[in-house]
Amino acid sequence: MDKDSSDLVMSMIHARSSQLADGDPIGPPIVTTAKYKLSGTPDTPYTYGRDINPTVEATEAAIQALEQAPTVAFPSGMAAITAALMATTKAGDRVLVPSDGYYVTRVLLEDILSGHDIRFDAIPTKDIATADLTPYSVVWLETPSNPGLDLCSIRSISETAKSSDATVVVDNTTLTPLLQRPLDLGADMVVSSDTKAMAGHSDCLYGHIATRDEALFQKAWKWRKVSGSIPDPFASFLVHRGLMTLELRLQRMCTNAAALVDHLDGQPAIRELKYPGVGFVIGLTFSSEALAERFIDDCPAIFASTSFGGIHTSAERRARWGDDVADGFVRLSVGCEPTGALIKAIETTLETL
Numbered sequence: 001m002d003k004d005s006s007d008l009v010m011s012m013i014h015a016r017s018s019q020l021a022d023g024d025p026i027g028p029p030i031v032t033t034a035k036y037k038l039s040g041t042p043d044t045p046y047t048y049g050r051d052i053n054p055t056v057e058a059t060e061a062a063i064q065a066l067e068q069a070p071t072v073a074f075p076s077g078m079a080a081i082t083a084a085l086m087a088t089t090k091a092g093d094r095v096l097v098p099s100d101g102y103y104v105t106r107v108l109l110e111d112i113l114s115g116h117d118i119r120f121d122a123i124p125t126k127d128i129a130t131a132d133l134t135p136y137s138v139v140w141l142e143t144p145s146n147p148g149l150d151l152c153s154i155r156s157i158s159e160t161a162k163s164s165d166a167t168v169v170v171d172n173t174t175l176t177p178l179l180q181r182p183l184d185l186g187a188d189m190v191v192s193s194d195t196k197a198m199a200g201h202s203d204c205l206y207g208h209i210a211t212r213d214e215a216l217f218q219k220a221w222k223w224r225k226v227s228g229s230i231p232d233p234f235a236s237f238l239v240h241r242g243l244m245t246l247e248l249r250l251q252r253m254c255t256n257a258a259a260l261v262d263h264l265d266g267q268p269a270i271r272e273l274k275y276p277g278v279g280f281v282i283g284l285t286f287s288s289e290a291l292a293e294r295f296i297d298d299c300p301a302i303f304a305s306t307s308f309g310g311i312h313t314s315a316e317r318r319a320r321w322g323d324d325v326a327d328g329f330v331r332l333s334v335g336c337e338p339t340g341a342l343i344k345a346i347e348t349t350l351e352t353l
């Protein structure tokens with residue numbers, strides 16, 4: 001981890017300390033209330049539970065310390081993505097999205113937002129850098145893309161987008177702000193599904209947007225308030241707790257992933273291995289759907305499940321959701337298990353295929 005990241009983790013872990021008086025709890029209390037005491041002229045920020053909640057605010061402060069940008073939390077990644085599109089688009093606009101990115105973002109555009117006169121084009125991540133960006137009000141990036149793990153340069157695309165006044169939004173779910181900071185690379189807004197590595201324990205859904213653009217921040221905040229998409233305090237508590245070990249978890253997950261890549265590359269059962277060189281997600285292509293399913297089912301160190309970024313190693317065949325990948329393509333999300341034991345379990349299973 002570079003020095004910058006250490007500073008971010010320090011400020012996140014200690015985000016609460018400056019506000020605490022003697023006797024205050026170190027961890028954020030779970031505050032469950034729809035209403036706050038509010039008499040006369042409402043001159044407190046705490047008015048109603050749909051607008052604001054102290055547990056949500058504590059989690060936003062922790063994420064904000066990582067993003068180094070004003071942050072709004074949402075009850076899921078898709079709720080954050082919806083807010084980001086609501087904040088950045090209007091009728092008549094055109095959005096460029098990666099055809100190999102998280103597919104529900106495209107479903108939202110195609111099935112819902114197209115009916116509100118917001119159009120989109122989808123092209124592969126690797127082609128975005130050379131595409132003509134002038135028709136677009138929003139350029140949506142996801143690098144590495146999910147599940148294909150292709151890359152694009154946030155910095156150079158943001159520069160190109162600026163010349164035509166397009167807003168650049170980056171879905172940074174797969175790397176988190178500790179491994180990639182899109183706002184420092186020129187993007188206007190970050191969205192994330194914190195359901196994944198940020199919360200890390202696969203026990204709740206969450207999401208956030210972060211932006212240093214005051215107008216975009218206000219629009220996203222307003223969207224949350226009027227659409228009623230504030231996260232609940234229990235999930236906020238779980239995410240806050242998970243964030244406290246984000247750096248530790250990522251270290252183990254990335255070490256495990258790199259070690260696995262070394263051991264798996266060249267294994268006869270695997271036709272192609274894809275690893276972007278950073279992070280904890282590995283793409284493995286087996287020669288058939290059957291072989292891929294056997295690998296996932298037979299390996300005792302792998303949970304067969306969708307999603308990624310949790311403490312448990314998990315895997316799935318993405319073609320089952322209709323992703324544009326080979327039938328034998330498996331997305332392996334590497335977890336926090338002890339490195340040697342994980343490699344041994346996976347290698348042993350591969351030998352039986």
Ligand SMILES: *Cc1c(COP(=O)(O)O)cnc(C)c1O
Pocket residue numbers: 076077078079081102142146171173174192193194195196205206207
């Ligand atoms: C999972 C995911 C989402 C959606 O997040 P939810 O929390 O499941 O709503 C969005 N983008 C990416 C890249 C994801 O992996």
